[in-house]
Amino acid sequence: MLYKIAHILRDRFGFLWNLVEWGNAMVFALTHKTALKKIPAILQECSGSYTLRLAESADAPALAKFFVEQPEESFEFFKPHAFDEKTLLKIIRNKAFLTFLVLDKEAIVGYFFLRCFVNGKSFKGYMVDHSHKGRGLAKLEGMVMNKVNELLGLRMFGSISPHNPASMAAAKAVNDVKIIETLENGDYYIEFLPRK
Template sequence: MVKLLLYIKHHLTFIWSIVEWCNSMLFYVLYGKRLKNTVKNIGTLSNRPDLVFRSIEANDLKGLETFFSEQPKEAFKFFNPHGFDLESLRKINRNKAFLMIGCYKDNVLAGYCFLRFFANKQAFRGKIVDPRFQGQGIAKEMGRLTTEICRKMEFRLFATISKDNVKSIASSKAVNDVKIVKELPDGYYYVEYLNKK
């Protein structure tokens, strides 16, 4: 099933758009209120007083586009969940099953993470940290924050992760028990992030 969805996403974009729209509407009907209540005070879910986490809103998208344009090319080797131009970001931001989160340090966007929810009570996460802010535990805190959101939402949390993405694996293992569900083509794992025991 995962392979099929990944194939549709990357090769049959029209069909994927329909799938996303249907999922967005169904998720909103079933869980929209729960998501709104969970993230209305998103900043209080973080243990880091030096960081400010907040949902990305429409007026933040230009800044997010600038953030992506300033990242080195190698930053996207393992991170390519959606388009990074303004129109693509607007489309994602309108998706009711997609939560975009900005991490700010000293009023500068230091990192971005997201949760893509599905109506079957599963979510997928992704995260990226500006190289200028790496090594400060920001990716780890984003992982902890998204895990906590899913725990409160009562959703299972998954991701696809490259075997070669050593930094991401390390930050994930710091906050989650990582269960390999399946090995995917091109050296990727399909993993479930579990609460630390």
């Protein structure tokens, strides 16, 4: 229900949506202030051959370039937001839209996010550079999202197309998957649960 309401507000009432987003970000940052400070330690702990870190405002141009360099088919099932520099900068500055980067030396090879809400829910999304697929990065991103989500005490949700078996396999590699409903566009609305 919340998922549908959010999309109606975003698509039809832009000003109201911006106001809701601003209020959500402020309240979320205040109520999770202590936990949010612990995220860099989780990212450092999970880094190895790849470096994981929170995105910063200065990363917006490189992140926009990362998206431009991905083939068109990478966006068939991944359209959580626009990918231009201005939009990415707005997202990175949103205190409730936690954006993460996976780096191979200095190059961005992965992007993932947790869009968090004051009602105790988060929505996840991720992308791996087309030349780095098959190296376990999607699984790594999923594991990190689980750890951050647990730290923040949130329930994690998302959507997966039934025509995207790779995404479902990556989700099942790190979570128990509970399909809540099928959305109007045919995607599964899913809750990602901790593995038992």
